Amino acid sequence: MQDLDVCIPLPLQIVLDDVGWWSGSNDSRQNGPYRTGISRRHVPADYLAVAELGRRLDMRPQAAMVLCEWDRENILKNVPSATWMGKNWDNRVNVGPQLDEAAEIIRSNNRHFEFTLHGLGHEFWHRDGTFSRAEWADDAGLRSETEIKLHLDYFYRIMEMNKLGGFPKSFVPCAFKYTFGGNNTLTRLLREAGIEYVSTPLDSMKTFETPQFKLFGIDASLFVVDRGTEPGVAWYAIGGEAPEKMIEGCICGLHWPNILHENPEQNLEVVERWVEYFEAHNKVFTKILARDTFHHRAQLAYCNLADLQVKEEALILDFSRFFKLFDQHFHEGMTVRIKNNRKCEAVSGDARLTVKEDSDFTAINIIFDDCRQRQVKITLK
Numbered sequence: 346m347q348d349l350d351v352c353i354p355l356p357l358q359i360v361l362d363d364v365g366w367w368s369g370s371n372d373s374r375q376n377g378p379y380r381t382g383i384s385r386r387h388v389p390a391d392y393l394a395v396a397e398l399g400r401r402l403d404m405r406p407q408a409a410m411v412l413c414e415w416d417r418e419n420i421l422k423n424v425p426s427a428t429w430m431g432k433n434w435d436n437r438v439n440v441g442p443q444l445d446e447a448a449e450i451i452r453s454n455n456r457h458f459e460f461t462l463h464g465l466g467h468e469f470w471h472r473d474g475t476f477s478r479a480e481w482a483d484d485a486g487l488r489s490e491t492e493i494k495l496h497l498d499y500f501y502r503i504m505e506m507n508k509l510g511g512f513p514k515s516f517v518p519c520a521f522k523y524t525f526g527g528n529n530t531l532t533r534l535l536r537e538a539g540i541e542y543v544s545t546p547l548d549s550m551k552t553f554e555t556p557q558f559k560l561f562g563i564d565a566s567l568f569v570v571d572r573g574t575e576p577g578v579a580w581y582a583i584g585g586e587a588p589e590k591m592i593e594g595c596i597c598g599l600h601w602p603n604i605l606h607e608n609p610e611q612n613l614e615v616v617e618r619w620v621e622y623f624e625a626h627n628k629v630f631t632k633i634l635a636r637d638t639f640h641h642r643a644q645l646a647y648c649n650l651a652d653l654q655v656k657e658e659a660l661i662l663d664f665s666r667f668f669k670l671f672d673q674h675f676h677e678g679m680t681v682r683i684k685n686n687r688k689c690e691a692v693s694g695d696a697r698l699t700v701k702e703d704s705d706f707t708a709i710n711i712i713f714d715d716c717r718q719r720q721v722k723i724t725l726k
């Protein structure tokens with residue numbers, strides 16, 4: 346048992362930005378929105394590509410949604426800052442059966458498609474019609490409380506009119522303009538709306554306080570995770586080749602066109618390349634694909650804050666550092682991996698265990714019986 350190699354693997358979540366446009370045209374030079382830049386209209390098969398990526402990997406990738414072109418009733422006339430047409434907003438060109446088809450794909454693939462808040466029109470249009478980057482904030486600061494509330498409210502109204510489910514739990518700030526700490530308005534309003542998880546590159550956000558850890562921070566109960574800059578695929582790269590280098594951080598940040606093909610019938614060929622790329626990550630001892638955003642949050646916290654020791658025939662997990670930051674365990678539990686080539690039986694009087702053996706290592710999933718348990722002992726046989 347001395348040479349037993351154990352670890353709490355670092356989880357990886359996939360985040361795809363700018364899902365939701367129907368036009369592909371990047372109109373940013375004409376004071377319009379940065380869309381995906383694909384030279385065709387988006388189609389329901391583009392939503393299937395996201396769901397298929399999730400299904401093949403048994404994950405729930407985040408689709409960070411931009412919703413203005415789902416407005417069936419032109420209600421965004423009431424929010425002139427949300428679109429390039431302001432009060433004259435007219436979305437009739439995008440209203441058609443493809444909305445129902447795509448909504449059905451999103452609903453029926455709920456286990457493999459997480460609906461994440463991104464924005465309405467992605468930028469913020471001032472009264473004179475010019476825009477500034479981006480919807481929730483620009484370099485000068487956050488939008489006003491009234492505007493942020495209005496944008497959140499209308500995002501949900503458009504979700505409702507398309508029967509897209511309850512308000513999301515996760516958020517990606519447009520153009521990564523985000524503020525951490527200082528009891529700021531955006532954090533407060535996001536939390537009040539039901540958001541629990543934010544991902545953005547921590548290096549580039551505005552900070553009133555320093556995030557507690559390299560890969561995440563807690564800001565007034567929002568879990569803010571570092572998206573980093575990996576894998577460095579351009580946001581407009583269509584059918585982007587999966588990179589050679591693996592992701593070292595905890596999020597692979599992509600954009601919708603990266604997993605699509607110019608010909609939507611060939612979308613799944615592109616998805617296949619990404620599936621291979623991510624599967625290779627899961628085979629690395631110290632990396633694990635997150636089942637979903639909440640498993641990602643839990644595993645990331647435990648990976649940073651649980652202490653794992655091997656003592657004789659047992660693994661001892663100590664959560665003293667964890668409880669300095671959190672009040673209770675996460676329901677999703679955590680995963681420990683053991684590198685060995687023999688059968689392994691694990692028992693614990695402190696937690697429920699599920700053991701899964703792979704060719705290279707054994708994974709033990711741990712669900713805590715007591716939400717305040719400070720130590721867990723797992724005996725190996």
Ligand SMILES: [Zn+2]
Nearest residue numbers: 362363519520
């Ligand atoms: Zn975006």
